[in-house]
Amino acid sequence: MIQLSKVLKRYSSEVSIGPVDLEIPSGGITALVGPNGAGKSTMLTMIGRLLGMDEGSITIAGYDVASTKSRDLATIVSILRQENHFITRLTVRQLVGFGRFPYSQGRLNRDDEAIISRYIDFLDLRELETRYLDELSGGQRQRAYVAMVLCQETDYVLLDEPLNNLDIAHSVTMMRHLRAAAAEFDRTIIVVLHDINFAAAYADYICAMKDGAIAEFGPPSAIMRDGVLSTLFNTDITVIPGPNGRPVAIYF
Structure with a gap:
């Protein structure tokens, strides 16, 4: 479980995130949704200790994020931010191998290589593993970065907008x-998403944020309601039954 208690981040006297009290259950996918500027990415990066908080506490599986040693925290939680992406003369396999650094410190052994191969295969990257990142499409490169994060083999995985710049087909593939x-x-x-319908289709829980606060939290059935979404996004939204029993938001 991830627990946030009275977490606050101040940017100015007028702009802040929190205080936030939230419990994210273990297992499955939790999607962070909300309008631009709601605080989704800020909260994600505070959970992953890439951004400090001004007040409050965050624990992951009982470990205090602020005080746990970096090397120990890297075996508990992994995070991928859009800003951390880089394109260089690394092959896919070399990039995925970075996920083993908390364990290998750069000295990969046979077990590490087997784990790297596992996630290359899992993300359907076997035919691309010797290709350089700058030779890949955006969707292929995104899969490689996600494979790297999964290769870290942490129980908790934080992803900031993994569907960013992906078309519909690649977005569906990524969420699957x-x-x-x-x-x-x-x-x-834990994944930040802009498309509420992807959140409804693939997430076990949705955490809806607005103006730096938690507006709603619950399963998709509790969040995917006309009034909840219309208030959250400040526009008229109608929710209709979708395929496989999952609701779909209409906002055209």
């Missing part, structure tokens, strides 16, 4: 991979 990773590897995946 994340759904499978949560089930097959027993991971707890």
Whole structure:
């Protein structure tokens, strides 16, 4: 479980995130949604200790994020931010191998290589593993970065907008991979999403944020309601039954 208690981040006297009190259950996918500027990415990066908080506490599986040693925290939680992406003369396999650094400190052994191969295969990257990142499409490169994070083999995985710049087909493929990773590897995946319909289709829980606060938290059935979404996004939204029993938001 991830627990935030009275977490506050101040940017100015007029702009702040929190105080936030939240419990994210272990297992499955939790999607952070909300309008631009709601605080989704800020909260994710505070959970992953890439951004400090001004007040409050965050624990992950009982470990205090602020005080746990970096090397120990890296075996508990992994995080991928859009700003951390880089394109260089690394091959896919070399990039994925970075996920083993908390364990190998750069000296990969046979077990590390087997784990790297596992996630290359899981993300359907076998035919691309010797290709350089700058030779890949955006969707292929995104899969490689997600494979790197999964290769870190943490119980908790934080992903900041993994569907950013992906078309519909690649977005569906990515969410199916994340759904499978949560089930097959027993991971707890926290993901920032802009598309509420992807959140409804693939997440176990939705955390809706607005103006730096938690507006709603619960399963998709509790969040995907006309009044909840219309208030959250400040526009008229109608929710209709969708495929496989999942609701769909209409906002045109």
